Amino acid sequence: MISTRLGHGVLRQIVRPGERRFRARRMDLETAQRERLARILRQVSAVRDRQALWHGGWRWEDFASTEPVTSYTHWRGLVSDQMHTGRQRLTQSPAVRYQPTSGSSSAIKWIPYTRQFLQELDGAIAPWMSDLYRQFPAIARGRQYWSLSWLPSSMRQQGSDQLNDDMKLLSAGKRILMGHTQAVPEAVALAPTSDDAMFATAACLTGAPDLAVISVWSPTFALGLLNNLGRWREELAEVLHLGSWGPRSQALSHLEAPRNPRAASQLASWDGRCDPAFFRELWPALALVSAWSTASAGPWANELRRKLPQAGFQGKALWATEGVVTIPYGDQHVLAANSHFYEFEDATTGRIHPSWELQYGQQVAPLITTGSGLLRYRLGDLVEVTGFMDQLPCLQFLGRSNTVDLVGEKMDAVTIQQWLDATPWPGALQPVTVLGAAQGGTDGRPAYVLVVNLPEGEDPANWVGQAREWALSLDAWLSQSFHYRLARDLDQLTPVRCMCIHNAHDHYLNACKERGMIEGDIKVESLKHWPGKLPTAFTAASVARKEVAHEA
Numbered sequence: 001m002i003s004t005r006l007g008h009g010v011l012r013q014i015v016r017p018g019e020r021r022f023r024a025r026r027m028d029l030e031t032a033q034r035e036r037l038a039r040i041l042r043q044v045s046a047v048r049d050r051q052a053l054w055h056g057g058w059r060w061e062d063f064a065s066t067e068p069v070t071s072y073t074h075w076r077g078l079v080s081d082q083m084h085t086g087r088q089r090l091t092q093s094p095a096v097r098y099q100p101t102s103g104s105s106s107a108i109k110w111i112p113y114t115r116q117f118l119q120e121l122d123g124a125i126a127p128w129m130s131d132l133y134r135q136f137p138a139i140a141r142g143r144q145y146w147s148l149s150w151l152p153s154s155m156r157q158q159g160s161d162q163l164n165d166d167m168k169l170l171s172a173g174k175r176i177l178m179g180h181t182q183a184v185p186e187a188v189a190l191a192p193t194s195d196d197a198m199f200a201t202a203a204c205l206t207g208a209p210d211l212a213v214i215s216v217w218s219p220t221f222a223l224g225l226l227n228n229l230g231r232w233r234e235e236l237a238e239v240l241h242l243g244s245w246g247p248r249s250q251a252l253s254h255l256e257a258p259r260n261p262r263a264a265s266q267l268a269s270w271d272g273r274c275d276p277a278f279f280r281e282l283w284p285a286l287a288l289v290s291a292w293s294t295a296s297a298g299p300w301a302n303e304l305r306r307k308l309p310q311a312g313f314q315g316k317a318l319w320a321t322e323g324v325v326t327i328p329y330g331d332q333h334v335l336a337a338n339s340h341f342y343e344f345e346d347a348t349t350g351r352i353h354p355s356w357e358l359q360y361g362q363q364v365a366p367l368i369t370t371g372s373g374l375l376r377y378r379l380g381d382l383v384e385v386t387g388f389m390d391q392l393p394c395l396q397f398l399g400r401s402n403t404v405d406l407v408g409e410k411m412d413a414v415t416i417q418q419w420l421d422a423t424p425w426p427g428a429l430q431p432v433t434v435l436g437a438a439q440g441g442t443d444g445r446p447a448y449v450l451v452v453n454l455p456e457g458e459d460p461a462n463w464v465g466q467a468r469e470w471a472l473s474l475d476a477w478l479s480q481s482f483h484y485r486l487a488r489d490l491d492q493l494t495p496v497r498c499m500c501i502h503n504a505h506d507h508y509l510n511a512c513k514e515r516g517m518i519e520g521d522i523k524v525e526s527l528k529h530w531p532g533k534l535p536t537a538f539t540a541a542s543v544a545r546k547e548v549a550h551e552a
Contacts, residue, residue: 004210007180008140012133018126018338025337026390030356034060037341040371043116046092060354064343069352069367069376072109078373079110090373091116101321111321116371121324123338128317128327135330136312138287142212143183145205147221183208187255196251202228203239206267207258211283214308217316219291219300220505220524226279226307230272240264276309286311295399295417295526299430318397320379323368325395332387332394341369347382347401358385358393365401382414404436404529406446407492409484411436413527419477420526423470428455429463432504434474435530441494449497449534450474453504460500467498474498499538511535 025032038058068074075090082089083098093116100108133140184204191197205211206229216222229236238246243259245252263282270278279286289308293301293315305313317326317333323340326333335342335355342355344364358364362385369375382401387394399413416434425431432451440447450470454460475496479485487493501507505524514535 004143004181005140008133011181012130012140015126015130015133018123019130022123022127022338026392029335029337029391030354032337033341033355034058036337036339037063037369040091040116040341040369043092043371044090044373044375047088047090060341064352064354064376067376069345069378070374071378075374075377076109079112082112083110091371093117093371093373099321109321111374112372114372117323118371120339120371124319124324124327124336127329127338131329132288132314135314136288138285139212142210142285142287143208144181144213145183145201145211145215146213147216183211185255190254192251196248198225198228199232199235199248200252200255201225202232203236204258206236206263206282207240207260209260209263209283210285212285212287213290214286214288214311215290217292218523219293219297219304220509222289222291222304223300223307224506224509226274229267230270230274233267233270233272237264237267240267274307276307279308280310283308284310288312288314290314290316292316292523294397295413297524298421299425300524303430318366318379318381318383318395320381322372322374322377322379323370325366325368325379325381325383326397329389332389333396334389334392334394337392340371343367343369343376344383345378355393356391360385360387363398400525400527404527406436406438407487409478409481409487409493411448411478411481411484411527413525415478415481417526419474423473426466428458429453429500432508433524433528434526435528435534437530437534439533440497440530442497443494445494446492447494447497448474448478449499449530449538451504451508451538452498452500454500454502456502458502460502463500467500471496471498501538503537507535507537511537 037060041058041063078089079098081087082095088094090112091114093114095112095114096118097113098110099113100110184201188197188200188204191200202225205214205225214222216225235246239257240260241264243257245255245257266278266282286308289304289311290313291297291301291304293313301313301315314328315333317324317328317336319325319327324336325342327336337355343352344355344358344362344366345352347363347365352367353362353364363382364385365382366379367376368379369377380400382398383395384398385393386396399417401412401414403410403412405411420431420434423431430453432453435449435451436446437449438446440449452467452470454463475488478496479488484493488495508524
């Protein structure tokens with residue numbers, strides 16, 4: 001058996017060549033990107049009759065002038081046919097599996113993970129991991145947790161091959177080595193329900209005194225996991241004391257139960273409150289927490305850092321199921337130039353630029369062309385060029401570039417995020433999201449609804465006046481937009497509402513899951529389009545008068 005430290009040592013050596021290649025690309029971005037596009041298109045043209053369009057040495061100029069900008073709708077039919085028939089419809093590179101994603105507001109999409117695409121991801125992972133070991137050397141002294149995005153229980157019959165496991169992004173060699181450094185075995189994802197999988201994860205983590213890394217995507221997911229430790233503390237203590245799953249033995253029979261009498265004692269005497277002192281005692285070796293930390297994830301990332309102050313923190317770069325855009329490197333988020341081919345649509349002019357034409361201060365939406373066969377694919381994110389590392393642009397995530405357009409107001413997430421950032425929030429309350437709700441008004445008509453999380457013990461009646469002020473302030477901010485102001489003047493939109501709700505974050509996540517979204521993929525975003533009725537929990541709060549709609 002390879003020891004944890006030996007596994008880290010070998011892995012550090014393996015990722016260094018990938019970092020050297022990445023460093024070389026920093027000096028000649030245009031050449032590297034043109035070569036990357038040519039490599040992808042050679043694979044695509046072998047199964048799609050496009051040679052006549054991609055002439056002249058696979059030039060980007062020809063490609064951009066002939067191929068449309070696309071979304072998943074453009075590829076859905078080809079992906080479905082390829083999944084069900086096994087024929088290569090998108091690219092010559094064989095599909096290893098299909099990765100499900102729901103994004104934050106849509107039903108499930110299936111993304112082909114081909115051999116070429118996985119090699120592209122490896123081109124981003126190697127320099128990122130090498131830099132991690134350099135910045136946080138203590139991570140090599142213990143085990144790590146790299147998150148899963150579990151499928152809903154109703155989809156688990158499709159088997160483990162489609163599970164969103166971060167480890168599956170690695171090449172085979174790196175995955176074997178990383179397996180020897182992991183605190184949570186991959187097989188937890190095979191539990192029959194998400195609840196069982198989460199419990200097994202909690203047991204493995206509490207049973208790992210040498211836990212050095214917690215890497216998740218959404219900080220709210222990690223906060224939920226910490227809350228579950230308190231909720232399950234007695235059951236977890238029993239498992240760790242006996243080394244048996246107890247009542248969950250049938251569901252988790254494929255997993256060996258962890259045993260740790262010391263952690264069992266800690267849990268048994270814990271009052272369940274998420275106290276940083278308790279987590280410091282439980283995980284004294286924790287050296288790094290990694291999660292989304294920009295835009296609307298910022299407040300939740302800060303809360304996670306407060307809960308786990310013994311660890312360093314690194315914000316995730318822009319990485320979607322469909323592909324990677326940036327990686328953390330040094331103190332920047334830089335373009336993953338060794339992965340896919342990148343174009344960027346200017347948010348102001350609408351003009352599309354290749355990566356080597358980007359300028360400082362531009363706000364742009366990434367388009368990616370990848371080894372999965374998806375070409376000029378719009379991710380729906382908005383980033384700003386904040387600088388350069390040699391020739392590589394450094395990009396800061398601003399938010400989703402999608403807009404909510406209930407009645408023609410065309411409201412965007414960045415505008416909402418700016419108001420959230422400028423508003424002073426009392427420590428007891430934090431905003432969760434703003435819903436652009438088709439039936440958000442008190443009379444069931446369209447309205448924007450600010451959802452604020454109210455901690456347990458807080459009386460909603462004490463916050464009615466403040467909630468009214470927030471609703472007025474947000475409405476005034478949105479009214480700076482001509483289209484929003486016109487919609488309000490024409491009575492197409494009813495006044496902004498503010499709901500201060502106990503456990504608002506959990507209610508929001510549950511409502512998203514009820515819509516078919518995958519738990520680990522759900523982002524708590526500043527602006528969310530919400531067609532149909534508001535979530536039941538929000539409606540109940542409204543009836544109980546725990547929300548305020550300001551009057552025009």
